[in-house]
Each structure stands twice: as structure tokens, then as C-alpha cells.
Amino acid sequence: MGAFRPSLSVLWWVPRGIIFGLMAFFIFGPLFNMLLWTVTEKWYFPHALPLEYGFSAWKRVFEPRGGALESLGNSLVVAVLTVAVSLALAVPAGYALARLKLPLRSLILLAFLIPQAFPNLTVYVNVARIFYEIGLNGTIAGVVLVHVSHGLVYAVWIATAAFSAIDVELEQAARSIGAGAFRAFRDITLPLAAPGLLASAIFVFLESLDEFTGSYFVGAPDVNMLPLLLYTAGSGGNYQVASITALLLLVPSLIFMLIVERFLKADVLSRVGR
Amino acid sequence: MQSHSPLNFAGADSPAGHDRRAIGFGGVVSPLVGEMAGRPEGAFIGRSATVLSCTNNFTPSLLLVPSMPRRLLGLLLVLPALGVIALLFILPLVMSAIGAFQLDGGWGLGNFTKSIDLYAKDIVFTLGIVSLSTALIGAGAIAIGGYLTLGAHPVAVSILRFLYRWPMFIPFIVVGQILRTFLAKNGMMNNTAVSLGLMTPLDAMSFLDWRGIVIAFVWKQTPFVALLVAGAMASVNREGIEAAVNLGASRLRILFEIIVPQVITTLSVGLILSFVTMMSVLSVPLMINAQSPTMLTADIAFRVNAYGDYGVANALGLISLLLASSVAWIYLKISMKERA
Numbered sequence: 001m002g003a004f005r006p007s008l009s010v011l012w013w014v015p016r017g018i019i020f021g022l023m024a025f026f027i028f029g030p031l032f033n034m035l036l037w038t039v040t041e042k043w044y045f046p047h048a049l050p051l052e053y054g055f056s057a058w059k060r061v062f063e064p065r066g067g068a069l070e071s072l073g074n075s076l077v078v079a080v081l082t083v084a085v086s087l088a089l090a091v092p093a094g095y096a097l098a099r100l101k102l103p104l105r106s107l108i109l110l111a112f113l114i115p116q117a118f119p120n121l122t123v124y125v126n127v128a129r130i131f132y133e134i135g136l137n138g139t140i141a142g143v144v145l146v147h148v149s150h151g152l153v154y155a156v157w158i159a160t161a162a163f164s165a166i167d168v169e170l171e172q173a174a175r176s177i178g179a180g181a182f183r184a185f186r187d188i189t190l191p192l193a194a195p196g197l198l199a200s201a202i203f204v205f206l207e208s209l210d211e212f213t214g215s216y217f218v219g220a221p222d223v224n225m226l227p228l229l230l231y232t233a234g235s236g237g238n239y240q241v242a243s244i245t246a247l248l249l250l251v252p253s254l255i256f257m258l259i260v261e262r263f264l265k266a267d268v269l270s271r272v273g274r
Numbered sequence: 275m276q277s278h279s280p281l282n283f284a285g286a287d288s289p290a291g292h293d294r295r296a297i298g299f300g301g302v303v304s305p306l307v308g309e310m311a312g313r314p315e316g317a318f319i320g321r322s323a324t325v326l327s328c329t330n331n332f333t334p335s336l337l338l339v340p341s342m343p344r345r346l347l348g349l350l351l352v353l354p355a356l357g358v359i360a361l362l363f364i365l366p367l368v369m370s371a372i373g374a375f376q377l378d379g380g381w382g383l384g385n386f387t388k389s390i391d392l393y394a395k396d397i398v399f400t401l402g403i404v405s406l407s408t409a410l411i412g413a414g415a416i417a418i419g420g421y422l423t424l425g426a427h428p429v430a431v432s433i434l435r436f437l438y439r440w441p442m443f444i445p446f447i448v449v450g451q452i453l454r455t456f457l458a459k460n461g462m463m464n465n466t467a468v469s470l471g472l473m474t475p476l477d478a479m480s481f482l483d484w485r486g487i488v489i490a491f492v493w494k495q496t497p498f499v500a501l502l503v504a505g506a507m508a509s510v511n512r513e514g515i516e517a518a519v520n521l522g523a524s525r526l527r528i529l530f531e532i533i534v535p536q537v538i539t540t541l542s543v544g545l546i547l548s549f550v551t552m553m554s555v556l557s558v559p560l561m562i563n564a565q566s567p568t569m570l571t572a573d574i575a576f577r578v579n580a581y582g583d584y585g586v587a588n589a590l591g592l593i594s595l596l597l598a599s600s601v602a603w604i605y606l607k608i609s610m611k612e613r614a
Contacts, residue, residue: 009427016430020437026493027440029463030456034448037455048465089358092351100348108352110606115363116547120554121574122591125584126366126373149362152355153547210445212557227447227557234451234561243455246448253443260443269505270540 031250037243057240067229072248075226078140078215079208082147086155086204087197089148094159095185099168109160112153120150124217131218138222146214147207154203158264161271162196163189195263202256202263209249367595374588385589393590399567401597403484404552407491412545414492415499419537420529423507424515442497449494450561457481457489457562486562487569491552499544506540507533539608546605553598570594 037043041052061068102108115123127146128137136142166189174184190197212227220228226249234242377384390397418438425431441449456462457480464478481489510533518528534541559569570590577587 012427013430016427020430020433023434023437025466027437029466030452030493031440033456033462034452044460048462048469089355093355096348096351100344100351102348102352103345106606106610108356110602111356111359113547113550113602114359114367116550116554120363121556121571121578122370122373122588123363123366125578125587126369127362129369130366145358145362149358152358156355206443206445210447212447213554227445230447230451231557231561234454239455242451246451249445249448253445253448254440256443264501264505267509269502270509270537272502272540272543 034243034246034250037239038247040240057244061241061244067224068226068245068248071224071226071229071245074140074219074223075209078143078147078223078225079205081140081144082151082208083201083204085144085148086151087159087201090152090155090159090200091190091197093156095163095189097156097160098163109157112156115150116153121213124214127214128217137218138220140223143215143219143223143225146218147211150211150214151204151207154207155200157272158196158200158203158268159193161268162193162200164271165196165265165267166192195265196268199260199264199268202260206253206256209252370588370591371595373584374592376585376588385585386593388586389589389593392586393570393573395567396570396573397593397597399484400553400569400594403487403491403569404549407488407495407552408545408549410488410492411496411499411548412541414496415503415541415544416529416534418496418500419503419507420525420533422504423510423533424525424529426525438500439497441493442501444494446494446555447557447561449490450558453486453490453493454482454561457486483563484567487559490558490562491548491555495548495551499541499548502540502544503537506537510536542605542608546601549601550598553594 036050038057039053039055040050041054041056043050043052096102097105097109124146131137131142136145170192171184171188174188175181179187210227212231215223215225215228219225226245230242230245230249233239233245374385375381375383418434421434422431425434444452458464459478459480463481464473464475467473468475468478480486514532515528518532523531554571556571556575559572560575570593574587574590577583577590
């Protein structure tokens, strides 16, 4: 019996290997395919790999008329501003939802889900109509406002979870040795919640970078964003330009993926949405 | 624990029977609210504030816990964020709901009958695709989270931990683009199968239809829900699991009878967020399958772009709103029951 054990546990690597291999193929295959397209000069059916490689598409994308630099700049500015505005709104709201007894608390939490809960296409059409009236259509500020309304659910829910994961007694301790209310919040609660808040900032940032529908109706054609460039190139059949744009959108996403788990701890995660 | 001694006299050693959460905030609110209400601070002490005596002389001898003003402050802190939602989402949402009943010469249900006539198939298609994707995402998230929590081999667990998260933060529009090239008839998936000898080029078929949309949704959303679920599973009490292991329960049984019931709230939050996200995504159906039948989001964009037909677009929006809000309603009922 004892002699069979080691060989049996080695045999377990067969199903594991098959499952992990398939997962790796389906996760990295599309990404690898996209990387190939970014350096493809010529590639057609039925060839499994490109026939010619080169960087001419990169040159086209990054020349001044290519529009990529302008789109990249706009996307980054909008994402950073969206994070700033969202956190400024979400930190007080999250603190209140975590610490103060609010009437209809779960309804308020749910209210932030509304922009994610409803098909936003028709909403953005009507937002564009309102913004047109007040001169916000086709401006960075207009796009930022749309992205804030969309990203607030992450900001508020994660901020709430982050604040409620902090031991209340630490704050009480600071208060009882004479710290003012604001000081206790600034020196004790805020630093302790910082990893969770940073995680929520990352979610909001990526949500803004990803956002397509709102940017299209409120921003275009005055404010060009990366997703818009990707969509136009892709539907025009220009897979090289579309793949390069996709790569530009991917890099920040993957960097954040690698670091987000450091900030989003299990004690915060288990409280999201409560 | 440097803060241990002050912590003790403030919280644990003070007289029992009062709301601890209130202490930290008592002093904050009363002066502020006292000013706002335009009356002296003292006025609160005798009336709505609870007076707590503290055993220690270091601290102020009175901690004020006014219950109504604290609620007011809470609402004030939440209000700006809620205002943004109200002005930038609820107002246009109401406008689109009203617009759905607006006809050329007045009001009526014309837009809805037209929507049903033209797009009944797409409504069923959308609901089917999103429900199937949600079920697959849930199953995948439980499997991944369960293996991360209960997996026997540490190397296998860390391989999975490394693998599963990659698609999570990839934007939907990028997912649409890369899966379009991957799943196409001459895409990398078929090419690999052909070069491995699993099939001939003639057997190759395109997955760029409803299957492509489901694959894209599951590809992108499973890691997100799995991350939430795995986090919740990690904070489940290990003692119960170990006791079950000692009693000889199989890992599958432990997963479904001990762990999943304890993370069901987190799981349903993740699945609802995914459900509604998938209901609102425009880029994936546009890029993977824009022919009929397609998803409602693509139809709405088409009505607006091609015909400028805001009436039918708004009606379709209202229909998908009803589908999505029924799910949110289920969540609300579950969470209310849990808190009760």
C-alpha cells in the first residue's frame, strides 16, 4: 500500500496538467495572438503564423496623424481625474456607510449599483442631450463625470468594506488620548484603510480606461479615447492598429493585476457589498 | 500593539451596555451638529444625547452620543456621492423611461409593440446568453476558489493562483478584439487544433456567434468573481473544515456543505455585478456577433445610429432595465432576509 502512494500522487499531475494546460491555452492564446498581430506585416488564411513580421503598423499608429498619442493622453487624463473625483466622493460616503447608523443603509449601497445595474446605452444618449444643453458635451469634464457615475460602485463599496474592516477601538483609543475627530480619522483610520482605498482607486482607474459607451456618446468626436480608436480600427478590419491599441490598454491592466492583491486583503474582500 | 492600553480604558473597560461604535464619534458630531442647528452645544446634552460616564480620569468625563444628529451627519457624508448618481444616472434614466412612451403625436405603447415585433428574438437571446454565462461564471468561480482553499498540492495551488487572474482587468473592448481573432474560423484556436492533428482545416468552424459572446463573458468575468469568492473562502473558519476532514468528509462535500454556504453572499454579489455588467456591454456583441440574433445593447446602438429612433431605443432600454432590475431585486430580498 505504502509503495503505491507516491506513484498515485504523481499520477494526479496528469489531470492537473491537462486542466492547467487548457486554462493556459485559453488565457494566454488570445493574448499571444494579439501580440503576433502587433508585429504582423502579412498574415492570411490558412497560415497558422504571420508570413512577414515588422513594425510598420507601430510607425503608423504613433505618427502625429495616427491619433494614438492624443487618445492615450486623453484616456490617462480622464482616468486620473475620474479616480480623484470618485475617491473624494467615496471616502466620506464609505466612512458613513461603514461606521454610522444610516437609515436605509442597504438601499443606499444598492443605489451605487444602479449605473452598473441598468443598460447604460440609452442613459448615455440622454446624458449627452443634457450635457449638450449645458455645454459639457465633447469636453474632458463631461467624460470624467460620466465615468465617475459608472465607477462609484467600486469606489463606494470597496471603501465601505475597507473602513468596516478596521477595528473601531483603534479610533476610540486615539480619541480618548485627546485626538480630535478629524485627526483620529486622518492619522488612524485613513492610513489603515489606505490599501483598500488604493484597490478601489485601481478598480475605478481601469473602469474608466475600459469605458467605451459613455465616451462614445459624450466624448466623440471632440475627445478621442483609446477604446474608440481600437473600435474604429477593429471594425475597419485593421487588426494591426487594433491590436497595438489593445496592447496599450492592456499594459496598465496587467500591471495593476499583479499588484492589486497586495492591497485587497481577504478581510476587506469578504465585506464587499455588505 | 502600542495602542493597547488606551484601547482598554476607552472601549473594553468602560461601563457595559452602550453602543461602542457610538463612542468614537460622539464628540465629533455634537459640536458640529450643534453649530449647524444654530444652538449651543449644551442644549444637546440634556435632550437627545446619551451621557456616558467614564471610569478613567484621563478622558473627558462626558462622551456625547446624539443618535439623530449622527444619522444626519452620515447622510451629509453620503449625499454628494448619491447626488452624482441622481443627476448623472437616475435623471437620464427617467428621461429615457419617459421617452419610451413618447410617440410622434403623443403618448402610447407604440414603441414597445414595435420593439417586441422586431426584437422579441433578441430579448430571449440576451436573457439566455447572460443567464448561461452567469451560471458558468458561478461554477468556474466556485471551482477556482474551492481549489485555492482546499487544494492538496501547494505547487498546483500556486500554479492556479498564477493562471486564473490574467483576464480580470483586461478591458471588455480588448476582450472583444482578441477573442475575435482567436475564435475566428482561421483563428489561433482552430489553427492549433489543426496543427495538433485534432481536426482538418475543413472541419474548422467559426465560434463568432452566441458561443463567442458566452466565451468572451466567461473569459473576462470568471476571474473577478473567483477573486471575490476566494477571498471570502480564505476567511472562513478553518476549524470547521479541519474537523470535517478529520471525520473523513470528502473535499467536494466540504466545499459544497461547509464553504459555499458561508460565502454565498459574496458569490451572489459577484454574480449580480457580472450579470448587470454583461447586460450593459456594447463592445463585445458589436465586435463578436453583430448579426441577428444579437444582444439588446447592439440593437439599441443600431436604432440610434442608423435611424435616430430614440423611441424604440428607449423602449428596448426599459426592457433590459426590467430584466436587470429583477436580478437586483432578488439580491435585495436575499440580503434583507439575511440581515433580519
